[in-house]
Amino acid sequence: MMSTRTSTGTSTRTPSRFTDQTVLVTGAGSGIGRTVARAFAAEGAAVVVAGRTAASLDETVALIEKEGGTAVAITADVTRSQDVRALVDRTVERFGSLDVAVNNAGVFRGGAPVADLPEQEWRTMLDVNVTGVLLGLQAQVARMRRQPDGGAIVNVSSNLGAHTRIPGAAGYLATKAAVSALTRAAALDHIADGVRINAVSPGPSATGMSLRAGESPEDRTLRMxxxxxxxxxxxxxxxxxxxxxxxxxxxxxxxxxxLVIDGGASA
Structure with a gap:
């Protein structure tokens, strides 16, 4: 967001796309979620950052406040329906509306072919990557369709799954393909309610998730x-x-x- 300085030297913010809107971002304690939360705050939104680890969420809030934005942290487990409903309720209680939600929380468990994929890793990815998005959509749409202006939801999927495949990541591929399909189905179900639902599908990005075992960021740069x-x-x-x-x-x-953002990997 643009800013200007007054004659007294103080900084003032100019209007932007999300001024007076409330945005909820899950998985906002690090990586893509943290950057998304900061970007919304920089464009005028009041941001609720959610996740399971209070300390990392507090770091995100501190960064946003240092940059002049507004944010609060709420701990929640996206695999628990009561947590997700309470998260939406607390967001509305604090800021009065829920205009945008970003379902970003996700986990990667890989490195094994299908026949050797541990059941618990499979269930963990299903719980977080798929059920977590479903529960988020249900609670978010339930609120947004009661609002005069509806709302917008963005789910974070992956280029792995619906768009391209690699060996040894079947569980992650399946769950992220499900997010892509769930996004499209929910979008059709709820556009008449005034709720727009879309997804982004990143490829390798500058986060720890794209680092291979024992790989440094410098090694990754050479590999990419x-x-x-x-x-x-x-x-x-x-x-x-x-x-x-x-x-x-x-x-x-x-x-x-x-929207696939992977530098052409799945083109």
């Missing part, structure tokens, strides 16, 4: 020069820019879109 048509990972700011676009009025006619 060969593996990615773009020659690098995406920055979390690039992913956040896509999320904000889908949530904004600029994307008013986008319904059920799954």
């Amino acid at each position: 020069k060969d593996e990615s048509p773009l020659g690098r990972v995406s920055s979390t700011e690039e992913i956040a820019a896509a999320v904000l676009y889908l949530a904004s009025g600029d994307a008013a006619s986008l319904v059920g879109t799954d």
Whole structure:
């Protein structure tokens, strides 16, 4: 968001796409979720950052407040329906509405072919990556469709799953493909309620999830020069820019879109 300085030298914020809106971001304690939360706050939104670890959420809030934004942290487990409903209720109690929700919480468990995938890892990915998004959608839509202006929801999926596949990641592939399909189905179900639902599907980005075992960020940079048509990972700011676009009025006619951001890997 643009800012200007008054004659007294104090900074004032100019209007932006999300001024006076309330945004909820899950998985906001690090990585893409943290960057998304900061980007919404920089464009005028009051942001609720949610996740399971209070300390990391507090760090996100501190960063937003240092940048002049407004944010609060609420701990919640997206696999528990009561937590998710309470998260939405507390968001509305604090700020009066829920205008945008970003279902970003997710986990990766991989490194084994289908026949050797541990059942608990499979169940963990289903619980967080799929059920967590479903529960989020249910609680968020229930609130948004009661609001005069509805709302917008962006789910964070992956280029792995519906768009491309790699060996040894079957559980993650299946759950993220499910997120892509669930997004499209929910979008059709609820656009008549005034709720726009879309997804972003990042490829490798500048987070710990894209690092292989024992790999440093420098090693990853060298590897991506060969593996990615773009020659690098995406920055979390690039992913956040896509999320904000889908949530904004600029994307008013986008319904059920799954925007792939992977440097051409799945082209």
